[in-house]
Amino acid sequence: MEKVLLKDISAYLDQEITLRGWVFNLRSSGSIAFLQLRDGSGFIQAIVSKKEVSPEIWGLCEKITIETSVELTGKVSKHPKKEEYELQVKNINLIQIAEEYPIGKKEHGPDFLLDQRHLWLRSGKQWAALRIRNTVINATYEYFNQNGFIKIDTPILTPTACEGTTTLFEVPYFDLGKAYLSQSGQLYLEAAIFSFGRCFDFGPTFRAEKSKTRRHLTEFWMMDAEAAFVHHEENMKIQEELICHVVKRVLENNKKELEILERDTSKLEKIKEPFIRMTYHDAIKKAQSLGSDIKDGDDLGADDETLLTQDLDVPVFVEKWPKEIKAFYMKRDEANPNLVLGADLIATEGHGEIIGGSEREDNYEVLLQRMKEEKMPLEDFEWYLDLRKYGSVPHSGFGYGLERLTGWMCGIHHIRETIPFPRMINRLRP
Ligand code: 4AD
């Protein structure tokens, strides 16, 4: 008997096949049992009719509980009303009869579900969200491969901070003292572009900030990209193209998943180039005019970000920030040295900042001065300053948070559901 995956089921209409998976729901009328089967690649309703199978097989069918693992053999038919396939079961093989499953049909609170994350992963919405995450990852690789970027793996154990010392996780490191878990591979990618021109990395990053919001994890996946001879404007262009490519692939590849998540796809269909550009100064004014009490010089809060895009169909780049509230490496704006050529990309529908990026300071003296102002340990950054001594060039880059981008694609409110095993201030298990 051919072993078939549900994603390929349409090729097997009227044929006898064997499916392997888990029964995630079932009901029986006493003479007919309806088993909802999941095999990882899809879902199907399997029908066992008492009069069509032997008493032994019917006996096995009666033993099935929710999450029992099974092998079902039968004929593939079309659902009488819906655009779906069904399996008319002839044979059942029980692999393991599941104990009473803790996740029931009743409403569970998020804490309970997070405690049961190892099981919760099996539910339809979680399946859908993590498959969309997979599409986002693949679309990102695809975009960069088609556009001359090569993947450079940056280190996770690092001697210094990239985005500020208050948010670092420390690890004891042999005789060398302390190491820190990486907050972003950016600084290392900057070194790599002098060899490869255009690079990206993609990996876990760590932030020890005490933020308990729906958009903060302590461990999350970041994609950083960096390119030589790219200025601020072109940097935003690359981001726009990348995001549009990701949206396109999600819409093409994840119809079923978006349906399970009840995502309003018309919103995603409107994500097209060009995105809006707005200076930090104008963003503050807009937020204030919509009722925010934010002051000039403040960082944008989550509510401000929501206000900024509430009337927009496409994301907005908030650019040209006061240098005091942005990282040391951002290039100053020649037209106004109090500002830096950085942009945050704010997603629509209240999903907030998904990308942080900037042109980088490429002048040795200016960068050194900036680092001194911030009282950074210069000896640890000598190698980074070297990059401005040996053939310095204009260059720019950006980084996206995979969970925030996936959350936006899925229309999921809290990003903890867009990573398989979320790590938050108060959660390290399972
Ligand atoms: O804006 P951030 O801090 O930028 C950087 O780290 C730069 N070095 C990136 C670069 O230029 N290569 O972080 C980038 C993105 C944010 O826009 C956000 O999407 C995500 O990473 N992010 C988080 N996601 C989940 N939980 C957190 N605690 C996050 N902090 C940042």
Ligand code: MG
């Ligand atoms: Mg940021």
